[in-house]
Amino acid sequence: DVKNHALFDILLGVIDKMRYYMKIYRIYRKFPMNSQVNTKNARRVLKLWQILLMVAIVLGGLIVVAMKGIEQAPKRPLVLELSNLTESQANSLKTATAPFGRVQFFGADLMGIHQVVSSLSWVESASVKRDWQQGVIVSVVPRRAVANFGSQHLLDANGAVFVPADEHELMDKNLVHLYSGHTNDATDMMRQMQRVNEWFSPLGITAEDMTLTSRQTWLIRFDNGLRVIVDHENTEQKLFSLSSLLAGSLAKELPKIQSVDLRYKNGFAIAWKTAGIPQKPSDLGLKTS
Structure with missing residues (x-):
């Protein structure tokens, strides 16, 4: 349709030019006694008008042929x-x-x-x-899935939630699992997962499961079994500080830690895998259980 309109526009342009030169020709014919120049110019205009007329006829024919060809083209x-x-x-x-x-x-x-x-x-x-x-x-x-999002969707690297063509691709064990009640949280969860892995990868661990509750509480499970829970207040700062402590003063204790609760304004609480683990000094700012 666009090409047809373009051809018609060309034809209309030629017709407009024809009208213009015909008007000039009539002006010259109106004053034939002024000079021989007017007569010569009038003849030139007439000849040009005839040429344009032939061009218009040819274009018109081409348009008709093209339209028939388009209509009769095989599907x-x-x-x-x-x-x-x-x-x-x-x-x-x-x-x-x-x-x-x-x-x-x-x-x-x-x-x-x-x-x-x-x-x-x-x-x-x-x-x-x-x-x-x-x-x-x-x-x-x-789309290339980089994470499971709930049990019915996958998530790509851009944070887009999608349904795979094959339902068997859901709940892929090789992908991180993200859980939230709203698909609008997908982008934020993807970014949070990337930050967490960046901070904790020097420890040799990566996030395996990540859940965001309706109260904006984060539950993170790492591939070594470590669980971390953190609230919505200063979330990133708390997680970063924990990664620094686990890489430093608590490095030797990391294999013994079962979970860490960061929902405290000052310090945090640690749950140990086995009983009888010596408590850390109070100057670390820790609350242990």
């Missing part, structure tokens, strides 16, 4: 690029595009196809384009 199925997709993703894409059936090269609704494909939860980005040899090509970039 072809969409070309789906599936090489970068899993079997489940490929089947999902085929199902989504099936209603479009066979499409014409110029008549295909590229925007409509793009909207349908982009609406698939597991699709990060989509491309729909025309190719003179293959026809209309559809390609997508799938």
Whole structure:
């Protein structure tokens, strides 16, 4: 449709020029006795008008032929690029595009196809384009999960919550588990997980589970079994301070610690894995249990 409008615009432009030169020709004809120059100019204008008329006729014919060619162009199925997709993703894409059936090269609704494909939860980005040899090509970039979000969703590196094409990909044991009652918390939880891993990775541990409660309390479980609970007040500062202590004065005690409660204004409480562990000196600012 856009190309048809462009051709019509060209034709209208030629017609406008014809009218302009015809008007000039009539002006020259109105005063034929002024000079021979007027007569020569009038003839030139007339000749130019005739040329423009021929161009308009040719363009009009080309437009008609082009429109008929577009209308009579054979319909072809969409070309789906599936090489970068899993079997489940490929089947999902085929199902989504099936209603479009066979499409014409110029008549295909590229925007409509793009909207349908982009609406698939597991699709990060989509491309729909025309190719003179293959026809209309559809390609997508799938989201790459970096974490489980609850039990029904996954989370990508951009903090986008999505449903995978294959439900068996849910609750992947190789991914960190994030839990929250609201998908709007996903981005904040992703950033928090990245910060926690940055601070605690020098200790040789990484976050395995992270839960954010409705009261904005964080529950973090590390891959070595250590559990940390912290409230919403000065959360980052408390976690960073804990990582520094565990890397320094409490380094030897780390394997013996079961959990740490940071919900205190001054210091924190430690629960030990076994009884009989010597308590740390009070000058560390710790509350032990």
